[in-house]
Amino acid sequence: MTVLRDDTLSAAFDHAARTYDRLVAAxxxxxxxxxxxxxxxxxxxxxxxxxxxxxxxxTGASTAALRHAAPLAEIVAVDASAGMLAQAEAKPWPPGVTFVHAPAEHLAQAGVKGPFDAVFAAYLFRNVADPDTVLHQVRALLAPRGRLAVHEYTLSGRLTDRLVWTAVCKAVVQPAGTLTGDGPLYRHLFHSVADFDTADAFADRTRRAGFSGVRVLPMPGWQTGIVHTFLASADDAAADAR
Incomplete structure (x- = not known):
């Protein structure tokens, strides 16, 4: 199994940063x-x-999606990989979008402080060493009744979805990553999904972190049962329960 963590994972993303956008666009x-x-x-x-x-x-794809949904908002975008962040910062952004280099576990040390009205986290939680700690930190950064959206590869638990994910990675994702010299990263990404929570398990993890109103919504296409949106709220009832 190839599972990268912490500095090793950040370094792997640094190395893959220049080709990452081209691969995900496919x-x-x-x-x-x-x-x-x-x-x-x-x-x-x-x-x-x-x-x-x-x-x-x-590299800023999630930032662009958030900007598309809320063009008038102030957005603070954070990533642990300096290489990926450099690719994001090099793109044209309107005023109100700022980038910070920091691991998700050490936001306060990097000067990232709440409250935030909403947090968007795409492809993050299966790549951190302690997702529970990060969820609790996110909960603490949100304003009362603030919103969380997690966009993540989390398998449904059905065998067919696991087989589709395995087939796509073995036939397409890993060979493409190997061609760019980033084989270890893309092998890690395969295992990071296969070995992470199912969608229901991650929803339960989010509730245990003090969020309420947790919902799991699917994506269309071949990603149905593989990619989900998790929506949750940091309302007063959740705060009282912590």
Whole structure:
């Protein structure tokens, strides 16, 4: 099994940063699905007056999706990989979007402080060493009744979905990653999904972190049963239960 953690994983993302956008663009629905998850936050007034956190922004695809859903919001985008963050920062952004280099576990040390009206986290939680700690930190950063949307590869638990994920990775994702010299990273990404929570298990994990109103919504296409949006709220009842 190839599972990378912490500095090793960040270094692998650094190395893959220049080719990452090109590879994910070949994934049908990749950007559309990110936009769908961001829209599911249902941020009012185009985000006017809101402060949003894009946690694990990578090369900025999730930031662009969040900006599309809330064009008037202030967005703080954070990633642990300096290489991925450099690719994100090099793209054209309007005022109100800022980038911070920091691991999800050490936001306060990097000066990232709440409250945020919403947090968007795409492809993050299966790549952190302690997802429970990160979920609790996210909960603490949210304003009362703040919203969380997690966009993540989390298998449904059905054998057919696991077989589809395995086939796509073995036939397409891993060979493409190997050609770019990033085989270890893409092998890690396969196992990070196969060995992570099912969709129901991650929903339960989110509830244990103090969130309420947790919902799990699917994606269309071949990703049905493989990619989900998790929506949750940091309302007062959740705060009282902590």
């Amino acid at each position: 994934n049908p629905g990749y950007h559309a699905h990110l936009r769908r998850s961001a829209r599911r936050l249902r941020l009012p007034r185009g985000g006017a007056g809101l402060r949003l956190l894009d946690l694990g922004c990578g």
